[in-house]
Amino acid sequence: DNPDITKERKSASFNLYKMQCFVYEGQYKLKRRQEILDFVESHKEFDDPVHPHFLNREEQIDRATRKCVAMMNNLEAIDVTDYFDEAPLYQFLTIGRELHCLSLHYGMFLPTIQNQCDEEQLEEWLGPAASKAILGTFAQTELGHGSNLSKLETTATYDAKTQEFVIHTPQMSAAKWWPGGLGKSANYAAVMAQLHTNGENKGPHLFMVPLRDTTTHLPLPGITVGDIGPKFGINANDNGFLIFDNYRIPRRNMLMKYSKVEPDGTYIAPPHSKLGFGTMVLVRSLMIRDQASQLGSAAVIAIRYSAVRRQGEINEGEGEVQILDYRTQQYRLLPQLARSFAFLFAGYEIRATYLHVTKLIRHSANTELLPELHALSSGLKAVITWEVAQGIEQLRLSCGGHGYSRASAFPDIYTYAVGGCTYEGENIVMLLQVARFLMKIAKEVRTGTPKLAEIAEYIARTDSGAARVSRWKTCADEDIIHDFEAVTRKMIFSAFDRLKSLEGTMKKKEAWNACSIDLCKVARMHVKTYLVKNFLARVRTCEDSASKTVMHTLAKLYAFDLISGAGGHFMKGGFLSETQANQVQVDIYEMLNSLRPEAVALADSWAISDLELRSVLGRRDGNVYPALLEWAKASPLNKSEVLPTFDKYLDPMFKEG
Amino acid sequence: DNPDITKERKSASFNLYKMQCFVYEGQYKLKRRQEILDFVESHKEFDDPVHPHFLNREEQIDRATRKCVAMMNNLEAIDVTDYFDEAPLYQFLTIGRELHCLSLHYGMFLPTIQNQCDEEQLEEWLGPAASKAILGTFAQTELGHGSNLSKLETTATYDAKTQEFVIHTPQMSAAKWWPGGLGKSANYAAVMAQLHTNGENKGPHLFMVPLRDTTTHLPLPGITVGDIGPKFGINANDNGFLIFDNYRIPRRNMLMKYSKVEPDGTYIAPPHSKLGFGTMVLVRSLMIRDQASQLGSAAVIAIRYSAVRRQGEINEGEGEVQILDYRTQQYRLLPQLARSFAFLFAGYEIRATYLHVTKLIRHSANTELLPELHALSSGLKAVITWEVAQGIEQLRLSCGGHGYSRASAFPDIYTYAVGGCTYEGENIVMLLQVARFLMKIAKEVRTGTPKLAEIAEYIARTDSGAARVSRWKTCADEDIIHDFEAVTRKMIFSAFDRLKSLEGTMKKKEAWNACSIDLCKVARMHVKTYLVKNFLARVRTCEDSASKTVMHTLAKLYAFDLISGAGGHFMKGGFLSETQANQVQVDIYEMLNSLRPEAVALADSWAISDLELRSVLGRRDGNVYPALLEWAKASPLNKSEVLPTFDKYLDPMFKEG
Numbered sequence A, B: 001d002n003p004d005i006t007k008e009r010k011s012a013s014f015n016l017y018k019m020q021c022f023v024y025e026g027q028y029k030l031k032r033r034q035e036i037l038d039f040v041e042s043h044k045e046f047d048d049p050v051h052p053h054f055l056n057r058e059e060q061i062d063r064a065t066r067k068c069v070a071m072m073n074n075l076e077a078i079d080v081t082d083y084f085d086e087a088p089l090y091q092f093l094t095i096g097r098e099l100h101c102l103s104l105h106y107g108m109f110l111p112t113i114q115n116q117c118d119e120e121q122l123e124e125w126l127g128p129a130a131s132k133a134i135l136g137t138f139a140q141t142e143l144g145h146g147s148n149l150s151k152l153e154t155t156a157t158y159d160a161k162t163q164e165f166v167i168h169t170p171q172m173s174a175a176k177w178w179p180g181g182l183g184k185s186a187n188y189a190a191v192m193a194q195l196h197t198n199g200e201n202k203g204p205h206l207f208m209v210p211l212r213d214t215t216t217h218l219p220l221p222g223i224t225v226g227d228i229g230p231k232f233g234i235n236a237n238d239n240g241f242l243i244f245d246n247y248r249i250p251r252r253n254m255l256m257k258y259s260k261v262e263p264d265g266t267y268i269a270p271p272h273s274k275l276g277f278g279t280m281v282l283v284r285s286l287m288i289r290d291q292a293s294q295l296g297s298a299a300v301i302a303i304r305y306s307a308v309r310r311q312g313e314i315n316e317g318e319g320e321v322q323i324l325d326y327r328t329q330q331y332r333l334l335p336q337l338a339r340s341f342a343f344l345f346a347g348y349e350i351r352a353t354y355l356h357v358t359k360l361i362r363h364s365a366n367t368e369l370l371p372e373l374h375a376l377s378s379g380l381k382a383v384i385t386w387e388v389a390q391g392i393e394q395l396r397l398s399c400g401g402h403g404y405s406r407a408s409a410f411p412d413i414y415t416y417a418v419g420g421c422t423y424e425g426e427n428i429v430m431l432l433q434v435a436r437f438l439m440k441i442a443k444e445v446r447t448g449t450p451k452l453a454e455i456a457e458y459i460a461r462t463d464s465g466a467a468r469v470s471r472w473k474t475c476a477d478e479d480i481i482h483d484f485e486a487v488t489r490k491m492i493f494s495a496f497d498r499l500k501s502l503e504g505t506m507k508k509k510e511a512w513n514a515c516s517i518d519l520c521k522v523a524r525m526h527v528k529t530y531l532v533k534n535f536l537a538r539v540r541t542c543e544d545s546a547s548k549t550v551m552h553t554l555a556k557l558y559a560f561d562l563i564s565g566a567g568g569h570f571m572k573g574g575f576l577s578e579t580q581a582n583q584v585q586v587d588i589y590e591m592l593n594s595l596r597p598e599a600v601a602l603a604d605s606w607a608i609s610d611l612e613l614r615s616v617l618g619r620r621d622g623n624v625y626p627a628l629l630e631w632a633k634a635s636p637l638n639k640s641e642v643l644p645t646f647d648k649y650l651d652p653m654f655k656e657g
């Protein structure tokens, strides 16, 4: 290994294994990570004869399809019911970040069948879908509509004469657009369409729609389907478009667990409008965990590289330093590392909440906590995806020129992760939903009738003087939490008051729109307060004291960095004094100093293997330069010394010159 | 055209042509933009039989090479000496953002010959380089070194016996890495190497090095050269690596305008160490202009799309609104548009300064203003590239799902522009250089001996009480400027004091490092103050009063948005009161309101043609959906209904299922 990185590993004050156990909630998951890695590495099916970066799009799709089929044929070592950890890890190890045509089949199509089919329909479709006799996707978004699902334009008109639905794309903006795997792979789709029966529009409903002939794979008559073209990332996924020309499906292809259409066209409404919620909340919860890993991966790469990169001197004549020694570099790296853990731990918490809430619903049809969970998962999704995206780019830039090469893996991590800002609910739209939840609470508090679950409890508390945050080493967790809660509470009520006062001069919805920038800020701060509290709480559960000390510093760095970034809000009304604000800043520098020798070991705590990382820059052994050269030499352009462009264009140019 | 966009064009309060004239400094340049566009569109050589997004890397390189040669063969209509406007516009119109193998030849190789060769060398190389009988690049960066050029490892050892230099790569980290066009295209390079003569190392010097046989294009013996592999962006440029194995070149291949090595090996030092500066400053100045256009392009796309995209209702039952009506959307778009103009006008100013300074140097060898220009161009480069990158992503995200498609052009704009954060001086390194300049001034002010050029003059003024900013409509420019200057001044001296106090307890360089985060913040604020002042000053020159009013609002939005973003700094010491801070926020909303009907016309003021924009989403006519579908249908994956993956992987999977 590179001696610089070995030296770093020795300088940590904690035992790596113990820290990894803390990070992965005990020995079991850590052991499983290794076992799954060994399993993937021992299977020839998962080898890459050519490095994935060197493939064109057709080749990428070929590789990903080959591998995802192989992946599903080799499940004996994987607990696929663990969709928070084992399943995504397995996918990342086998395929990587360009995804594949089965993502939506497992992520949305199967769950939709499980949650939206009645018994008879389950009987019919669950088997084939689970055994991959058919390949499905989830077709909701259209060219013209994503966020506002109520205005989707695809129609499903019931024809009682033939007992069929006629699925139709009335104009171009109604073309389905984006569904993963739809373009060239799926032969089925769960399609969201406006249900028309007996002359009435009953709103968007789901339908099971065959798309391609199961033997020839040709699109069925009435179906136009194709790939939507290259994207920023996930190019091994054939996101597709879909146009219906009065395409007929049997009545029973409407998913009828909740709403139904009877043979004569009579519509039966669902008993509870929010029961379709589950899949969305689950996917958002999974995203938190996944996004945390992406930021974690980026931090691992940048920190390791910063340990082996030597550039410039601090004291002249004393030799070039590891760039990790630059204070500015530490500031680029360590708060991002802290964030990655904050998000990981939020992922754990939301998983627990999700499992708890679904249990309540299943056992006692108790949906009381659903709005809470919905607000929490939407808020976390919006805040985390954006901070992860920004963080990855910060980390990439901190690696200088080499961060721009795809060898670094940063471009792939970024383009993969940043998609999360948009899908599963556009972030601003999500934040406004959280704000709606918060304004409802504010109103309840003001009218003295709050019914608050734990996460929003603080909103009802009364204010309590000045900020309590003090020097990082001695400051109590409670004081940090107090300050975040107090500031967020103030922001919530000040937005609420502004909203109410605007409602005096304009329509309610217009007032909402006029306030919406503030409302987004409030929602973000509420989520950040949750993240800080959750990080600190998680640290308190750490049993190894050396690990605990370092993680505690990281958690405080996270909190102090947030205070520093939201400076204005904390200083309002003199809540945080100027002396305190300046001290927070100096304390951040001290924490960077204190974490400097722990940095590489903290990165190692993520226990991300080289195979999962897929980064030349972030390799565990730190031998970056030879690996970069080797990677470059394998690039397709280097197959021949002279490209055809020489004879075609350059040589004539030289001769003329 | 889409009626929504037509409506928007009519709602503007100013005359588009007059505004465009203001933006482009008069009618002449505007006319030239159109003429160059007509020229490119009328030349078949510049057609694209296949849409560039659908090409693989080899095909991209083929296309770009073909086009850049054609570009240089068709210069009759272009004023190539106008490298701030005409030359880059021409390149964008013909090729786009993936660049090409001649970028470095014109951007660095030719200027290097012009600036670093003595008369005899000019005679020998300028002709062939200018006529493209040879194709060159600029090879400075190595695998192991970019920012710290003094530690480059490639050696050029003078051998007096043969009167040759032996160019050598002593270890892998010394391999040249990154130079544009080096991989497969260039047959010459200006190579930076440590000059060793008579047993002494004289530091990095430039050498003219032939790389490939001019008839076969094969690498010459002793040269290993290749492409460095795929990157985040600019993939039609074959950035390359280069390894020397005791490769010999004649003594006179050292560029000898300033330093020389005599036949016996005697070294003659240059008269003035900063004379090599010019090219770097020029390139950074050009970058400002270019980066502004990239942000401008992104803003044009997002604003036009936001005018034709209808999603969700504000008042229920009143129909879906243009997303431009959402306050949050306006906040995503308009401050970015304001920035794009702020940066464009900074580009104009730095061009003027550059031309002025070079004239002074040429006519009277007066280099007094060079440090100033250097600090200004470095600071602007660092601040602008980062804000442009962030802004492009904000604008992309504001377009929802379609922003993620390459059809939007955002991915290409982003990956192209963000490279600018790293090349021509890594941004943090640049900011620290600006900080050094500012600390020097602070010291001079404190010791009472300042010698200040205009841009730094404010640092010597004395403080003057509270913030003066007031309501946006009535607030005087001077008051805004006063506040920015006062805050920046305070930040400068507070960083200076912290630095001095730390110097009491540690080595000077270590104190610098300990302060470096603050120093970067100070440098950024200094640059932003310049940008605000320059934007307001430019607006004052506008002769058309309707245009002036709207541009003035945009400039104030820019300033107020900066104040709001830097809240903490303005509030320190009660400088900006809380009431003022809240008012700034409300004023931002009012300005968004006021600019809402001007938005599309303001975007049009950039006068960016569809050809230059290369965006399906941002088309002038607003007919987005049919164009998206057409683009997607042309994607290579849609050439056949069924991909080979069906027979190879999916069909077997279905059969087994």
Ligand SMILES: Cc1cc2nc3c(=O)[nH]c(=O)nc-3n(C[C@H](O)[C@H](O)[C@H](O)COP(=O)(O)OP(=O)(O)OC[C@H]3O[C@@H](n4cnc5c(N)ncnc54)[C@H](O)[C@@H]3O)c2cc1C
Pocket: A104, A138, A139, A140, A141, A144, A145, A146, A147, A148, A177, A178, A179, A180, A234, A239, A419, A422, A423, A424, A425, A426, A427, A428, A429, A432, B309, B311, B312, B313, B323, B326, B328, B329, B332, B397, B398, B399, B400, B401, B402, B404
């Ligand atoms: C990588 C990727 C994969 C995807 N996969 C799938 C898939 O498998 N299946 C599928 O069905 N879909 C998929 N989608 C589509 C995705 O779900 C939508 O893009 C997403 O829901 C956002 O909707 P939109 O594109 O309509 O954005 P829009 O709603 O058009 O958003 C555009 C802008 O309008 C603003 N806006 C919209 N409504 C409001 C409002 N009420 N208030 C304030 N502002 C508003 C937004 O903030 C945003 O700035 C995918 C998208 C991506 C990028």
Ligand SMILES: Cc1cc2nc3c(=O)[nH]c(=O)nc-3n(C[C@H](O)[C@H](O)[C@H](O)COP(=O)(O)OP(=O)(O)OC[C@H]3O[C@@H](n4cnc5c(N)ncnc54)[C@H](O)[C@@H]3O)c2cc1C
Pocket: A309, A311, A312, A313, A323, A326, A328, A329, A332, A397, A398, A399, A400, A401, A402, A404, B104, B138, B139, B140, B141, B144, B145, B146, B147, B148, B177, B178, B179, B180, B234, B239, B419, B422, B423, B424, B425, B426, B427, B428, B429, B432
């Ligand atoms: C798209 C692209 C095109 C390029 N084209 C060319 C070309 O044509 N020719 C050519 O010669 N080169 C080229 N380069 C290389 C480019 O000039 C370098 O990447 C750039 O100068 C940055 O240097 P670096 O990569 O060594 O970064 P590093 O210096 O290694 O930076 C890594 C990190 O260390 C930090 N750091 C470094 N020094 C200090 C310090 N003193 N104080 C504090 N922090 C520090 C930086 O802030 C950064 O966070 C290109 C690069 C790119 C990305």
